[in-house]
Amino acid sequence: MRTETILNRWLKVDPRSGRVPLKEIPRLAYSEWYDDLCQCLHEESCHVASYFGVPGPEGLWLICLVMDDLEGSVRIASYRYGRGEQRVLPSVTAVHPAMHVFEREITENFGVSFADSPWNKPLRYAHDRADWLHTMNDYPFYTIEGEALHEVNVGPIHAGIIEPGCFRFICNGEQIVHLEIMLGYQHRGVERLMRETENRLRQAVLCESIAGDSAVAHGTTYALLAETLSGQTVPETLEIERAIALELERIAIHIADTGALCTDIGYQLGQVACEALRTIVINTTQAWCGNRFGKGLIRPGGTYYPLTESLNERMLQNLEEVRRRFAEVTADLLDSASVLARFEDCGVLTCSQALRIGAVGMVARASGLKRDVRATHPTGAYRTMSHEPILVTEGDVFSRLKIRLEEVMQSIDYVRTFVGRWNEGREEVARPDYTSPWAPSSLAFACQEGWRGEIVHVGMTDEQGRLAAYKIQDPSLHNWMGLALAVRREGISDFPICNKSFNLSYCGHDL
Amino acid sequence: MLISKWKVWRSHGRQFIPDLQGVRLPETFRGRPQIEGPVPKLLAEELAQWCPVGALTAEPFTLDLGRCVFCNECAMRAPQHITFTSDYRLATTHRDALILREGNPDFIAFDEDQVRDCIHRLFGRALKLREVSAGGDNSTEMELNASMNVNFDFSRFGIDFVASPRHADGVVMTGPLTENMARALEICYNSVPAPRLLILAGSDAISGGLFAESPALDRRFLDRYRVDLYIPGNPVHPLTFIDGIMTLLGHYERTPWSEFQ
Known part of the structure; x- marks a missing residue:
């Protein structure tokens, strides 16, 4: 059965013009909303992109966006939760575990209770949460009684130079029985700062800092959303330049992660080779826009850093060098039994697990689940190309490495294609635009495939066209549960390579 | 099997940069701003209004490098008055040195007298640091990792990041x-044996940066302990970090940009 028949009460929106007046968003009774959603999530092609609450004078307005990969659309519907209402709502998580992050957030921030929710724990201990009685120090960790079992706590500060997060293992000897991940240490209140400022430059810079390793991806998502709200269309040249920047980011981080996986198994040749290759890529970005992470490059309406022919020439030269050397690294890794022995059959996330937890991006694709908004909900320069996502089915650490190895090559090809198209039809690109009026009382969304996966931003404007609410979904939000499942039955000493193979964002989750 | 390794090794060649101070970053890199006065009052107000982090004040016209996120907007709006040079040597021992005025000198002042006596003596030949990210967005963290990589190889000077605060001589904090x-940060800092260094890396760490107004921060820790080095950046470039630590330890001298170039 298709969503056409299931979600016929929901508003269908084309992601390319992702804007709807607030009054057109269907308002359903919770029971209707619940039935529709539970039914449509049985389809593999459907997943929830965003589900969040907006407080207002009459109570809470809960809005849900479902992505339909087959028809390439987004479906929107909402329900109300009145002020002072004590109603306990049936939990969707009980049927579809992927919803846990959304329901946990709604419970944490607004105190709405969901009955039969299997895992209704605080998500990130946001500063404006409803329940101030509980703090990070009394997080209700899951425990198992047993003489043979012991607990290991790792974090919030880890051994390397990485972000903080708390991992609590329950182990039987060396073997991990259960892992629980508690996050929230990185919570900076990004969504609140977004709606509290009218300075759109500040909003753009804030979005670049949601996750610094995905600055281009989050920055582009914001720029698309801002342009949707102001009804602007940007020249194709600018769309191509953004896509080039996004693919450069993907290449750089995938190479860095390949090196980091080598580090964690003590394979120094792979490590140093990848470090040097990553330097070439990020220095290319730096030569373009002055920042190795692409901060400052993406702005709504235009850019201060248009590409030039000489930059393109250098970029292609560098990428050819990277392609040649990375192919050698790839051949070497695939040929080294001691490397493969550590990666193969380790940290398996099966396809059905990935589906049930709502995995997105490269983690989903490594488990054989085709989730890639470049293919299903393309925007900008991706609209006019046919992108075939790379799929691997085993779901182990090696699969996630293989996805990286192959996506680097694919992205280098894409940059070549984009540069070709850029040369064909060059248009003048304007400077950034921070002042065009935004459509009042509207909801807009935008999505991009960052290197981790699907990034979704949703913005709502008030009667004056100012931001009234801003919701950010980083792919890490869904995929953290994947890591927790993948390490079960592995030796605890294999945790670092499992963790590295996912390389999820802490600040993208905590916001 | 060995042939594939030999191929990687051959292409890899020699990657480390022999003379770190000889490196020049591209023109596009945004390092120390140069402010040419006088900035007209109306323009100054416009710039201050647009600054996404409130790093600019209109009267008198100042730019606080400890808040600046190097977005380049002010330089694009007033190119005749503000230019971000490729001078990456931004670290300093005192917060005031990061507040730049019209006609600022062509280097960020580094006051040797502010460096505690014990630092050269105890840490001059080996320094072990523990990094703590407290809300950092993972870009400065990646750059700190990069300063130890095969290109920059900062550990050649006996300076390294270690896993335990018990093995460390100081803490590098990133994030607001x-x-x-x-x-957790305070527990970690107090686990480092005294005398210990406290280094703030990135604009977020120095002032809260973009997040300075957020109620989700608690920066009281910084009121209680002395900061030895402020390293601006968004993120901090590995060369900025290396130059900052080496200057703090007395190995590098802060010279005017015109001479350094």
Whole structure:
């Protein structure tokens, strides 16, 4: 059965013009909303992109966006939760575990209770949460009684130079029985700062800092959303330049992660080779826009850093060098039994697990689940190309490495294609635009495939066209549960390579 | 099997940069700003209004490098008055040195007298640091990792990041210091044997930066302990970090940019 028949009460929106007046968003009774959603999530092609609450004078307005990969659309519907209402709502998580992050957030921030929710724990201990009685120090960790079992706590500060997060293992000897991940240490209140400022430059810079390793991806998502709200269309040249920047980011981080996986198994040749290759890529970005992470490059309406022919020439030269050397690294890794022995059959996330937890991006694709908004909900320069996502089915650490190895090559090809198209039809690109009026009382969304996966931003404007609410979904939000499942039955000493193979964002989750 | 390794090794060649101070970053890199006065009052107000982090004040016209996120907007709006040079040597021992005025000198002042006596003596030949990210967005963290990589190879000078605060001589903090991380940071800092260094890396760490107004921060830790080095950046470039630490330890001298170039 298709969503056409299931979600016929929901508003269908084309992601390319992702804007709807607030009054057109269907308002359903919770029971209707619940039935529709539970039914449509049985389809593999459907997943929830965003589900969040907006407080207002009459109570809470809960809005849900479902992505339909087959028809390439987004479906929107909402329900109300009145002020002072004590109603306990049936939990969707009980049927579809992927919803846990959304329901946990709604419970944490607004105190709405969901009955039969299997895992209704605080998500990130946001500063404006409803329940101030509980703090990070009394997080209700899951425990198992047993003489043979012991607990290991790792974090919030880890051994390397990485972000903080708390991992609590329950182990039987060396073997991990259960892992629980508690996050929230990185919570900076990004969504609140977004709606509290009218300075759109500040909003753009804030979005670049949601996750610094995905600055281009989050920055582009914001720029698309801002342009949707102001009804602007940007020249194709600018769309191509953004896509080039996004693919450069993907290449750089995938190479860095390949090196980091080598580090964690003590394979120094792979490590140093990848470090040097990553330097070439990020220095290319730096030569373009002055920042190795692409901060400052993406702005709504235009850019201060248009590409030039000489930059393109250098970029292609560098990428050819990277392609040649990375192919050698790839051949070497695939040929080294001691490397493969550590990666193969380790940290398996099966396809059905990935589906049930709502995995997105490269983690989903490594488990054989085709989730890639470049293919299903393309925007900008991706609209006019046919992108075939790379799929691997085993779901182990090696699969996630293989996805990286192959996506680097694919992205280098894409940059070549984009540069070709850029040369064909060059248009003048304007400077950034921070002042065009935004459509009042509207909801807009935008999505991009960052290197981790699907990034979704949703913005709502008030009667004056100012931001009234801003919701950010980083792919890490869904995929953290994947890591927790993948390490079960592995030796605890294999945790670092499992963790590295996912390389999820802490600040993208905590916001 | 060996042939594939030999191929990687051959292409890899020699990667380390022999003379780190000889490196020049591309023109596009945004380092120390140069402010040419006088900035007309109306323009100054416009710039201050647009600055996404409130790093600019209109009267008198100042730019606080400890808040600046190097977005380049002010330089694009007033190119005749502000230019971000490729001078990456931004670290300093005192917060005031980061507040730049019209006609600022062509280097960030580094006051040797502010360096505690014990630093050269105890840490001059080996320094082990523990990094704590307290709300950092993972870009400065990646750059700190990069300063130890095969290109920059900072550990050649006996300077390294270590896993335990018990093995460390000081703490490098990144991020705006979130409320949820405040306790862990303080426990970590106090686990480092005294005398210990406290280094703030990145604009977020120095002033809260973009997040300075957020109620989700708790920066009281910084009122209680002395900061030895402020390293601006968004993120901090590995060369900025290396130059900052080497200058603090007395190995590098802060010279005017015209001479350094």
